[in-house]
Amino acid sequence: MKRHPLNELFSMMITFLFVGSLLTSLGWYMVDSNNVHPPLPPQKKSPPKLPDPCKNCDENIMKALELYSEPWKKQEDNYHQFRSQLNSKCHGLEKAIITQANTPQGTKLVYDAERKRTLVVNAEVFNTFIKENPFPNKTWDTCAVVGNGGILANSSCGKTIDSAQFVIRCNLPPLSNGFEKDVGIKSDIVTANPSIITEKYFSLMRHRRPFAEAMRIYGNSMVLLPAFSFGHNTALSMRAFYTLEDFESSARAVYFNPEYLKNLANFWRSEGLKSPRLSTGIMMASIALEVCSEVHLYGFWPFDVHPYSHQGLTNHYYDDRKAKNKFHAMPTEFNLLLQLHRKGVLRLHLGDCTPDEK
Numbered sequence: 001m002k003r004h005p006l007n008e009l010f011s012m013m014i015t016f017l018f019v020g021s022l023l024t025s026l027g028w029y030m031v032d033s034n035n036v037h038p039p040l041p042p043q044k045k046s047p048p049k050l051p052d053p054c055k056n057c058d059e060n061i062m063k064a065l066e067l068y069s070e071p072w073k074k075q076e077d078n079y080h081q082f083r084s085q086l087n088s089k090c091h092g093l094e095k096a097i098i099t100q101a102n103t104p105q106g107t108k109l110v111y112d113a114e115r116k117r118t119l120v121v122n123a124e125v126f127n128t129f130i131k132e133n134p135f136p137n138k139t140w141d142t143c144a145v146v147g148n149g150g151i152l153a154n155s156s157c158g159k160t161i162d163s164a165q166f167v168i169r170c171n172l173p174p175l176s177n178g179f180e181k182d183v184g185i186k187s188d189i190v191t192a193n194p195s196i197i198t199e200k201y202f203s204l205m206r207h208r209r210p211f212a213e214a215m216r217i218y219g220n221s222m223v224l225l226p227a228f229s230f231g232h233n234t235a236l237s238m239r240a241f242y243t244l245e246d247f248e249s250s251a252r253a254v255y256f257n258p259e260y261l262k263n264l265a266n267f268w269r270s271e272g273l274k275s276p277r278l279s280t281g282i283m284m285a286s287i288a289l290e291v292c293s294e295v296h297l298y299g300f301w302p303f304d305v306h307p308y309s310h311q312g313l314t315n316h317y318y319d320d321r322k323a324k325n326k327f328h329a330m331p332t333e334f335n336l337l338l339q340l341h342r343k344g345v346l347r348l349h350l351g352d353c354t355p356d357e358k
Contacts, residue, residue, distance in 0.1 A: 075344025092290035112258035113229040140166040143292030147299030150313035157353035158184040187221040204239040212247035220250040227255040295346040302330035
């Protein structure tokens with residue numbers, strides 16, 4: 001029997017609806033299945049990665065420790081050869097510090113950092129000069145040059161440093177409030193960066209007593225100032241001299257000789273050091289090599305990581321203040337000093353000090 005066309009159309013519509021409903025249900029099932037994830041296995045928490053404190057630090061430290069690893073012994077021939085070269089070009093024994101003997105009234109001084117600036121020594125300036133050479137004809141047996149690097153923190157090097165016959169310190173460092181154990185307290189020369197006097201003591205234009213009292217910790221040290229490096233240093237250095245004199249301080253202000261600093265910069269440039277200006281540390285190490293038979297350096301480590309514990313270090317043993325300028329080439333200076341250590345010319349001390357260490 002022939003089916004009616006309307007019946008066939010109705011049957012097809014029912015079929016399409018059924019198939020469509022089936023496909024829709026299947027689609028929703030698949031979508032819901034994709035959103036159900038099996039629980040992930042617990043993952044171990046890895047320790048947070050510390051930022052690299054200095055570029056290529058690990059490589060530099062490894063190289064430094066490789067050079068430093070051999071037991072140190074003074075090499076007399078190397079020491080005398082280097083000392084002779086230094087003395088013949090720089091004359092530190094006679095000229096490192098300005099005196100009334102080596103710089104008479106009327107002398108024309110040329111500033112070592114501003115070569116176009118000069119000053120004719122008048123009576124007022126001359127009278128602030130120390131009268132005689134502070135270095136004796138004979139040399140000291142042992143000298144300690146103490147930098148301010150963070151490597152000195154918790155080093156227990158204080159007694160070892162103080163056991164030296166002559167102790168040189170840099171940039172008016174703190175010695176009390178617990179630092180004595182690590183850096184000692186003895187001082188014979190302490191350098192004073194004019195920027196420190198400007199920031200901490202208002203260029204000595206206000207109350208001057210705080211500066212004079214702060215110098216007591218250094219006893220009868222020479223407070224060494226670069227009075228003739230930059231023009232603005234001169235008046236400030238003379239105010240430092242008058243402050244110590246007026247308050248009858250045991251410490252006395254003395255000045256770097258700009259001619260010596262110029263010759264010293266040329267000497268280290270010939271050794272491969274290319275930097276706008278030498279650091280105070282290498283200046284004082286150079287003086288020590290001329291006036292001391294055995295030179296020991298402490299606090300000289302230019303990296304932000306301890307060479308042995310690999311812990312982070314502050315910039316100084318007393319704070320983490322960074323240098324504002326890039327005048328100095330610290331890693332290069334350190335490498336040159338490390339080469340002298342390896343040759344037995346001087347001795348670098350890295351890490352902690354032991355009770356019997358000299």
